[in-house]
Amino acid sequence: MSVHPTSPAETQNGPRQAIAVEHIVKRYGDFEAVKDVSFSVADGEIFGLLGPNGAGKSTLIRMMTTLVPITAGKAIVAGYDVARDPDAVRRMIGVIPQALTSDPDLTVEENLSIYAKLYSVPRAEREKNIAEVLEAVDLVKWRGAQVKTLSGGMRRRVEIARGLVHNPSIFFLDEPTTGLDPVSRIAVYEMLDNLRKTRHLTMLLTTHYMEEADTLCDRIAIVDHGTLVALGTPAELKRTVPGANVVEVHFGHDLPQWQTRLEGLDGVTSVQAESAGFYRVLTSSGSKTTMQLVEMAASLGETLTSLSVQNTTLDDVFVHYTGRQLRDELVKPPAFTLPPRPGAQP
Amino acid sequence: MNRMFAIVEREMRKFFRSPTLMIMSLMMPILQLLIMGNAFGGKIVGAHVAVVDYDHGPEAVKIREGFDSIAVNIKTFTTVEYTDENKAREDVRTGKIDAAVVIPAQYSRRVYAQDAPRIGFVVDNSDLFTSGSLEAEMQSLVTALTAPVIQPRLASAIALEIVELYPYVNYMKFLLPACCALAMYISVMIGGGMLYIDDKARGVHEGYLVTPITGLELVMGLNMAGAIKAVLSGICLVVIGSLMAGLGVIFNPVADLELLALIVVTAIAFNGMMFLMMVRVDDPLVPRAMFGVLNLLLFYPSGAMYPIAAFPPWLRAIAVIDPFTYCVHGFKAILLKDGGFVAIQYDLLFLFVFGIGTLLIATPLFKRTL
Numbered sequence: 001m002s003v004h005p006t007s008p009a010e011t012q013n014g015p016r017q018a019i020a021v022e023h024i025v026k027r028y029g030d031f032e033a034v035k036d037v038s039f040s041v042a043d044g045e046i047f048g049l050l051g052p053n054g055a056g057k058s059t060l061i062r063m064m065t066t067l068v069p070i071t072a073g074k075a076i077v078a079g080y081d082v083a084r085d086p087d088a089v090r091r092m093i094g095v096i097p098q099a100l101t102s103d104p105d106l107t108v109e110e111n112l113s114i115y116a117k118l119y120s121v122p123r124a125e126r127e128k129n130i131a132e133v134l135e136a137v138d139l140v141k142w143r144g145a146q147v148k149t150l151s152g153g154m155r156r157r158v159e160i161a162r163g164l165v166h167n168p169s170i171f172f173l174d175e176p177t178t179g180l181d182p183v184s185r186i187a188v189y190e191m192l193d194n195l196r197k198t199r200h201l202t203m204l205l206t207t208h209y210m211e212e213a214d215t216l217c218d219r220i221a222i223v224d225h226g227t228l229v230a231l232g233t234p235a236e237l238k239r240t241v242p243g244a245n246v247v248e249v250h251f252g253h254d255l256p257q258w259q260t261r262l263e264g265l266d267g268v269t270s271v272q273a274e275s276a277g278f279y280r281v282l283t284s285s286g287s288k289t290t291m292q293l294v295e296m297a298a299s300l301g302e303t304l305t306s307l308s309v310q311n312t313t314l315d316d317v318f319v320h321y322t323g324r325q326l327r328d329e330l331v332k333p334p335a336f337t338l339p340p341r342p343g344a345q346p
Numbered sequence: 347m348n349r350m351f352a353i354v355e356r357e358m359r360k361f362f363r364s365p366t367l368m369i370m371s372l373m374m375p376i377l378q379l380l381i382m383g384n385a386f387g388g389k390i391v392g393a394h395v396a397v398v399d400y401d402h403g404p405e406a407v408k409i410r411e412g413f414d415s416i417a418v419n420i421k422t423f424t425t426v427e428y429t430d431e432n433k434a435r436e437d438v439r440t441g442k443i444d445a446a447v448v449i450p451a452q453y454s455r456r457v458y459a460q461d462a463p464r465i466g467f468v469v470d471n472s473d474l475f476t477s478g479s480l481e482a483e484m485q486s487l488v489t490a491l492t493a494p495v496i497q498p499r500l501a502s503a504i505a506l507e508i509v510e511l512y513p514y515v516n517y518m519k520f521l522l523p524a525c526c527a528l529a530m531y532i533s534v535m536i537g538g539g540m541l542y543i544d545d546k547a548r549g550v551h552e553g554y555l556v557t558p559i560t561g562l563e564l565v566m567g568l569n570m571a572g573a574i575k576a577v578l579s580g581i582c583l584v585v586i587g588s589l590m591a592g593l594g595v596i597f598n599p600v601a602d603l604e605l606l607a608l609i610v611v612t613a614i615a616f617n618g619m620m621f622l623m624m625v626r627v628d629d630p631l632v633p634r635a636m637f638g639v640l641n642l643l644l645f646y647p648s649g650a651m652y653p654i655a656a657f658p659p660w661l662r663a664i665a666v667i668d669p670f671t672y673c674v675h676g677f678k679a680i681l682l683k684d685g686g687f688v689a690i691q692y693d694l695l696f697l698f699v700f701g702i703g704t705l706l707i708a709t710p711l712f713k714r715t716l
Contacts (some may be wrong), residue, residue: 065556067716087558095556099549103356105363110356117352118557146363162553 016043017076018170018202019064024073026059026226033059035226036073041204041219046196048217049206050314056226057206058098061174064204065095078170091119094163098174102158104148108139111147111158112165119166133161136195153184160191164199171195173205177212189215210314220314222321229321238312241320242269245286246310249293251277252303265292272319277305282316349559353567354574361537361575371536371579372586375529379587383518390479393423396434396446403454405491409447409465412487422483431466438468445469445480515682518591523677524650526583527612527670531644533579534616538572539624539633547630552716561714569617569705576613584609588681595684604687608676611694614701615669622708644670672696 019041026034034056041047049057062068064075066086075082078092102111109130116126134140137157142150147158156176163171176192177185193216195201207213213220214234222230222237230237251258254277262271267284274280283289286309297304361367397413399406410425417424426443428434434446448466456463467484469477545551554564584605588596595601624633647654647661648670654662665671676693679685 062716067552067555069715087560090556090558093556097549097552097556099552101549101553103360103550105360106356110359114352114356115553115557117355118349118554118559120348120558 017041018043018045018078019047019204020074020076021060021064022074022076024060024063024075025071026056026063026068027071033226034063037223037226037228038073039221039228039231041202043202044196044200045218046192046203046205046216048213048220049204049223050208050210050213050220050318051206051223052208055223057208057223058174059226060223061172061204061206065093065172066090067095067097091166092169094166094168094171096159096163096171096173096176098178100155100159102147102155102162105146107144107146108134108150108158108161109143112161115162116165121166129165129167133164136164136198137161137191151184153180153187156180156184156188157191160188160195164195167199168201170202170204173203175206175208177207177209185209185212192216210318214314222318224322230317234314237314237317241282241312241316243267243282243284244312245283245289246312246316247281247283247286247289247293248274248306248308248310249279249281250305250307251279251297252305253277255302261296262293265289265296282312286310347563349557350563350567350570353554353559353564354571357541357568357571358574360541361571367536367541368579371533371575372529372582374532375525375583376586376590378528379518379521379525379590383516383521383591386517386521388517389420389422390476391421393444393476393480394442395423395425395480396428396437396443397425397449398428398431398434398446399449400431400451401449401453405454405457405463406449408491409449409487412490413447416483416487420483423480435468438470441470444476447484512683516591519593519682521651522587522591522593523674523681524645524648525587526580526609526677526681527648527650527673528641528645529583530576530580530609530612530616530673531641531670533576534572534613534620535633535637535640537575538568538617538620539636540630542568542572542621542624543627543630543633546628555714555716561712562709564714565621565705565709565712569614569621572617572620573610573613576616577609580609580613581606584677584681593681595681598684600686601680601684604680604690605677607694608673608680608690608697611697611701612669612673612676615673615697615704616701618701618704618708619669622704622711625708625711626713644668647671648674650674669697669700672700 017040021040022038024034024037025032037056037060039047049060051057059068063070064077064082066082066089070083077089080088080092082089102108103114106114112130112133113126116129121129130143131140134143137160139154139157139161142154147155150158160173160176163173173192177188180188189212192203192205196203205212205216217234219231219233220237221228230240232240249262258277258279259271259273262268262279262281265281265283267288268281269284270282272280272282281289281293290307290309293307294304395413397410399410413423413425416422423444425447428437428446431446431448434443434448437443438446446466446468448468450464450466453463453465455461465484465488467481469480471477559567585596588594596605623636627633643664646652647657647664648668649665650670654665654671657665672693676690676697679689679693683689
């Protein structure tokens with residue numbers, strides 16, 4: 001399946017596209033990791049590829065950043081064809097791969113200096129650029145510290161600084177907040193948002209965090225099993241899900257008739273059984289459904305353990321398009337678990 | 347070009363920031379030189395030899411005087427008195443003593459009568475080195491006893507006059523060229539092979555690959571850095587090893603230049619070989635697993651420990667294509683013989699061609715993508 005939406009920037013500011021991907025395919029032998037994906041990213045936009053691990057997000061970003069050869073289709077980045085002119089693409093982009101690529105034995109400044117040289121940044125500009133990016137990622141105080149002495153969040157900021165040291169116009173970030181604690185993650189969101197504003201960067205990031213995509217991205221593409229299943233702004237995507245609100249209800253007792261009774265309420269578009277007595281109800285009116293629920297429970301003499309009303313989330317969007325929850329993919333149990341080490345703390 | 351030097355800069359900064367790596371690449375060859383040089387180069391001293399004297403005649407006394415002379419001068423062995431030949435033989439077998447000399451009854455009479463006099467010598471030939479040394483000592487003693495008291499005016503026997511071209515080469519000196527080669531190999535293996543694969547596995551190379559650096563610049567940068575590390579290791583070991591072994595050749599500036607040339611081409615050859623082997627490897631366990639096997643396969647057939655002339659044909663074939671062979675030969679030619687450029691020109695040529703050849707094969711095999 002391919003989706004060809006037009007980005008907001010195209011309609012408002014003309015056809016100025018930073019990235020254009022057309023029917024791109026990546027095959028490893030018989031396995032098709034990316035299947036006929038097409039999309040475009042407007043200049044100055046933050047574009048998110050959202051999907052579970054193994055969905056093909058990293059393969060997509062690697063094809064666009066010249067790291068992996070494209071099997072079929074075309075990717076134009078900063079006006080250059082990735083397959084035909086990879087060097088020109090590399091000069092225009094900054095890439096933060098999933099792995100930490102900065103050398104832990106070198107200082108922050110040494111890492112930045114070496115990457116500036118790899119991008120052939122002239123000596124005169126090098127110092128200025130390093131000072132600017134250190135300022136931008138708030139690491140001025142740590143410029144002389146060895147990377148291995150920094151915390152995970154700070155190391156991620158070094159990576160971001162490293163990707164910006166040659167002043168790229170397009171910035172690719174492959175899961176930039178993976179492994180970070182919630183506080184560091186929010187700090188990275190703020191920093192990226194700030195960088196976009198101050199440096200007029202186009203950003204393409206992959207993530208499996210809903211709030212990251214929701215907070216940062218102007219538009220989101222949902223990727224599943226190598227296919228682009230939905231694309232739009234977070235608000236547009238949420239609007240595509242039937243039901244404006246999600247009511248989460250937990251009954252005191254798990255009765256078999258709850259599902260049918262809930263589906264019979266006015267405005268309810270779908271009901272999902274999460275666990276014993278716990279249901280997620282998509283509805284066009286949260287307040288109306290809540291009142292009906294309370295009345296129904298009272299008439300049956302049942303108690304409600306908990307009841308909450310929320311707006312539709314990207315999780316609901318993901319469920320709507322893929323038929324399952326993103327977090328299910330993330331917490332899939334491993335096929336084999338090692339027995340606990342004797343004497344290990346639980 | 348600047349991008350290539352950026353790779354070199356990164357590798358060298360890392361190298362100097364982790365002194366453990368530098369120390370460990372020198373530690374094994376230095377310890378090998380120190381321990382093996384002293385352990386294998388020594389002579390047998392203080393062995394115990396039983397004397398069972400059934401004769402007690404004047405000629406037997408001469409033998410015992412010879413033993414006393416050995417005990418106080420070169421100290422190869424001291425004697426222990428035994429009265430029973432069987433007991434002495436049993437003690438040699440059980441290791442209480444190292445050998446036994448049996449002077450039979452009527453020995454002196456047989457000497458005077460020139461009636462084929464014989465001395466018995468029981469040795470533990472499971473220890474070839476000790477038994478060989480004791481046999482050699484006994485042989486020289488017997489030769490001295492057999493020599494006529496008055497030398498004939500015209501010598502009838504053919505004499506071999508040996509002329510030694512070089513000062514005495516003890517085992518530590520003999521081992522030094524091999525240790526220099528080994529230090530460079532370890533440096534290339536750790537600083538080139540293992541770190542290269544570790545960087546690949548950690549994602550550092552992914553960071554390089556998204557920059558505009560070309561494949562050739564990346565290969566040359568990595569190899570240049572690996573070669574510089576090997577050169578530094580080689581220089582360190584030549585200097586430290588020469589001082590330990592008491593070789594003064596390093597104070598000769600011309601020899602130093604020859605050594606430097608040899609070290610540089612060896613570094614290129616070893617590094618090229620290592621890069622060719624590692625260019626398509628991704629698993630960090632591979633270079634670690636290969637370390638010992640390669641060491642065995644390259645070091646021992648090179649003539650570092652035993653002459654190539656004594657090898658069977660298949661082992662000689664390995665020696666011919668083994669860069670260690672030419673490196674060890676070159677170091678021997680300069681360090682032990684001060685043979686000059688002429689003595690190492692073919693070693694330099696082979697190592698240079700080998701290094702460039704392996705790099706030429708490895709470069710197109712290097713993947714510019716993941």
